[in-house]
Every structure is written in structure tokens, then in C-alpha cells.
Amino acid sequence: xxxxxxxxxxxxxxxxxxxxxxxxxxxxxxxxxxxxxxxxxxxxxxxxxxxxxxxxxxxxxxxxxxxxxxxxxxxxxxxxxxxxxxxxxxxxxxxxxxxxxxxxxxxxxxxx
Amino acid sequence: xxxxxxxxxxxxxxxxxxxxxxxxxxxxxxxxxxxxxxxxxxxxxxxxxxxxxxxxxxxxxxxxxxxxxxxxxxxxxxxxxxxxxxxxxxxxxxxxxxxxxxxxxxxxxxxxxx
Numbered sequence: 001x002x003x004x005x006x007x008x009x010x011x012x013x014x015x016x017x018x019x020x021x022x023x024x025x026x027x028x029x030x031x032x033x034x035x036x037x038x039x040x041x042x043x044x045x046x047x048x049x050x051x052x053x054x055x056x057x058x059x060x061x062x063x064x065x066x067x068x069x070x071x072x073x074x075x076x077x078x079x080x081x082x083x084x085x086x087x088x089x090x091x092x093x094x095x096x097x098x099x100x101x102x103x104x105x106x107x108x109x110x111x112x
Numbered sequence: 113x114x115x116x117x118x119x120x121x122x123x124x125x126x127x128x129x130x131x132x133x134x135x136x137x138x139x140x141x142x143x144x145x146x147x148x149x150x151x152x153x154x155x156x157x158x159x160x161x162x163x164x165x166x167x168x169x170x171x172x173x174x175x176x177x178x179x180x181x182x183x184x185x186x187x188x189x190x191x192x193x194x195x196x197x198x199x200x201x202x203x204x205x206x207x208x209x210x211x212x213x214x215x216x217x218x219x220x221x222x223x224x225x226x
Contacts, residue, residue, distance in 0.1 A: 031212035042116070042202050042217025043155070050212060086153055092212065099168055100215065102155040 006089050006103030013079055014111050021074045021106045023089035029069045030092045033100070037086040046074075079110045115139050116218040118203050124224045125193055132189045133221045135203030143167075144186035145204040145215065146178060155202070161186055162209045190223075198225045 005024045013019055023032065031050045035043035047056050049065035049072060056063045060083075062075040072091075076083055089103040116137045125131055137144060145168075146158045159178045160168035166178070175191045186203060200220045206213040 031210075033212070033214075037153075040219070042204070042220055043215075044217070045214045048212050048214070088155065090155075092210070099157060099160075101157075105153045105155075107153070 004089065004091055004101050004103045006106060008106060009104060010107050010109075012109040012111065015081060016078050017110075019076050019079060019108070021087055021089075021108075022071065023073070023091070023103050024071045025091060025093070027070065027093045027095065029065075029072075030094050032065060032069075032072045032089060032091040034063055034072070034074055035088040035090060035102075037088060037105075043086075043088055076108075079108075081110045081112050084108055084110050116203055116205055116216050118201075118218040118221050120221060121219065122222050122224075124226065126226055127193055127195060129193050130189070130191045131193060131223070132187055133201055133203075133223075134185070134187045135218060136185050137203075137205040137216070138184065139205055139207075139216060141205040141207050141216075142183060143206045143209045143213075144180065144183075145206075146186065146188050147202040147204060147217075149200045149202060149220070151199070159186075159188075160209065167209060193223075193225045195225050198223055 033048045034046045037043040047063045052069045053067045054065040060077045064073045087106045090100045143162045145160045149155045161180045164180045177189045180186045202220045203218040204215040206215045
């Protein structure tokens, strides 16, 4: 059984702090995506990573894909209250076909 | 203009009833999906259609039956509703089946079974 583990599950920090969210698997991903979901809405794509070692930046968000394509991280610098939300990693394994598996999510709260 | 729309937004019903959720996308995408998000926010794929053909059918009770009348619509019919069916159901679409394509999600339908 392929598992996609996301940590931490909950994160409450003060405005201006940095944070990192992790997404791990024992199997190799064909691609991995990070989504953000706000209350009452569907998830919205932040980034897709495909190449091992790839780093992508979106303003204060930095996404990294592990060299072996089994893990990924999302780092937020100087978090703002507007960053509050549910962050979801979602991966497609090499052996799972066109099927996206989501992690359990990280509920981030940034306090002013 | 809403890219992926779902109706209804909220659905409250009794155990044993049959209900449907409708989904429409105006993005011209070929692939559509149904996901279930439980109370712990875990999002799990249920079905996927590509050009009106079923391509993903996860281990879902056969009380759940998706129907795709055309590429722009994917409806979900649920028979004999059970308490455990209570969840938020999301419809999504993407340009093509491969998961590295961005999936656009609808606003969700919160189903409560009493």
C-alpha cells in the first residue's frame, strides 16, 4: 500500500515566523502538487513539481522536490495572516497511473 | 464566470434517501473527477471520467453512480444514503487525465445524512 504522509497536521504560528511543511512517501512520484484550501472552498493549485531536486518559488513560498522524488517540502518565509489555510500535498506515483493521492493536510494558522 | 460549479452547495437528507449532486465545468476540459473530503479534511478520489468514459473507479460502494452526459458535466447519484456518507463532495476538472495537469475544483457540496 502506497502512503503519502504529510506533517505537521496542525501548525499555529505568529506573523513573521517561518515554517516548513513536509510530504513523504516510500514510493517514487511521477509528479507532486501542492494545493491550498480555504474554508468553504475547493483546493487551489499552488505548484507542480516533476523533476528531482526541483525548487520553485511563489513569492514567500518555496517548494522543493527531493532528489529521489519521494518527498517534498513547502517553506513559507515571514508568514502573514493571509497565509492561513489548509495546505495539501498531492502526488501521482509512477505505478498508480493518472491518479492523484492527497496527503492528510496541514492546517496552518498565522496569528497577527 | 465560475469555472467548475456544483449544485447544491448544501444537502441535508434522511438515511435511506436517494440524492444527486450536479457538476458542470466551462473550461473545455476533457477530464472530470469526484472527490470525497471527510471530517478530518482527508480528500480521496472516487471517480474520474475522460471524454465521458470512466477511467478511475476507486473502492466506492455501488450505491454511488457517476454519470457523464457530456464532457462538461459529471453528476453523482447516491442511493440509499447512509450516515457515513456525510462529507463534502468536490467535483474537479483538468485538461487531460495525467495528474501533473492542474485540477480545478468546484466549491464543494456539503452532504449531511441524518
